[in-house]
Amino acid sequence: MPVVETASRARVDKRQAILAAAFDVFARRGYAQACVKEIAEVAGVAKPTVYNHLNDKETLFRQAVDAAADAVLAQNLAVVERLREPGDDPRATLEDVAYRLVRTCDDERSRSLKWLTYAQVARFPDVVDAVHARTGLRLAEALADRLARLVLAGHLRPCEPADAAEHLLALLTGPMEARSGFGMRKVPTAQLRAVAVNAVDVFLRAYGA
Amino acid sequence: MPVVETASRARVDKRQAILAAAFDVFARRGYAQACVKEIAEVAGVAKPTVYNHLNDKETLFRQAVDAAADAVLAQNLAVVERLREPGDDPRATLEDVAYRLVRTCDDERSRSLKWLTYAQVARFPDVVDAVHARTGLRLAEALADRLARLVLAGHLRPCEPADAAEHLLALLTGPMEARSGFGMRKVPTAQLRAVAVNAVDVFLRAYGA
DNA sequence: TCTCGATTGAACCCGTGGGTTCAACATACT
């Protein structure tokens, strides 16, 4: 194993640790209240080391949020991909996907990411746009693609897939926001299921074949 | 006119001016970035005068948000009240109410209130709960009441009014959030109409008689 | 063992801004 690799590996690991710690602390305290000293402590690293890897607090924030957004997007896309094989019971498949989506929305990282970006609209409007593009728009596009296929397969009535996707997501995220207190607390599993089933029921009444 | 009244009136007016200025500045800058000096300037008042009426920055924030939440709630309830006389065309009435609701969601004060409270979840979780109770829950209750009557009148199919209200609101606010960039920019009137009409269409397909 | 780069902790600088003090002043009431 080449030496240079272990060295740069160590560097990368520290950088990752710092970014993870940054997201953690930002998520708990918010941008203004998060102090770099605490981030360094959580990362198990000295404060100058933080500034050695990331230029300043703002860079720290952007990189941490970027990484989290990528992770959440991947998670969501993986769920939507399950609609590729709708099987013989589209309702069951949709309920399964819907349930997995609300569970994803309910996990720690998604909730933190959402309110954290929302909270910093005033200071970093572009961060909000970037995150929303990756988590909101891309998800809607992917879902619209799958719904279009369901229309062609005769499982849904003819409609505009983009609208249908927007509506299904709204029926999922709206009730979730209310129940999670703007993403501050976890929602009981039973309610997750109920939200998913109800949303799919309304969706199929409106868009079913 | 009694003198004492002019005196206390002057006091009240200044207090109101300070709270209005506070909400204005908080909405533009966010809590951490808003400085009391600027609030005083906007209110046309000296800094010690601010501290003379409100104890500290936190009180300033809470009172300003409280007042705004009350105003927004009143605005929303007034709109929902229009469902009391559904007329002979429930779809038209629902579209009218839906359009007025999204317009309310889109106005300056509502958008500011929403992201401002959302942004301060970490520091003041109870403020979020209070605002959400007044703007979200109370609105959903009022709407559920009206929908229940529509069910009895045979304009909607038998259903759980609370669920129906939640779904209609989700179909309205979900697309609005996406289009307004998390409440940061105004949405063109044409899109407001489209969101309202689409939402009501889906709603009636799912809940129509 | 020697070297070089990364890391560390601690101290430091300094801008920002919440909150207070105080003497001067305005206004309204007696």
Added chain:
DNA sequence: AGTATGTTGAACCCACGGGTTCAATCGAGA
């Protein structure tokens, strides 16, 4: 006129925290 209350501006105190500096230290490779 005299008094009391509220207001003003300016200066002040002080905590907090971003960002930097530096000498000491550590660890991997030659």
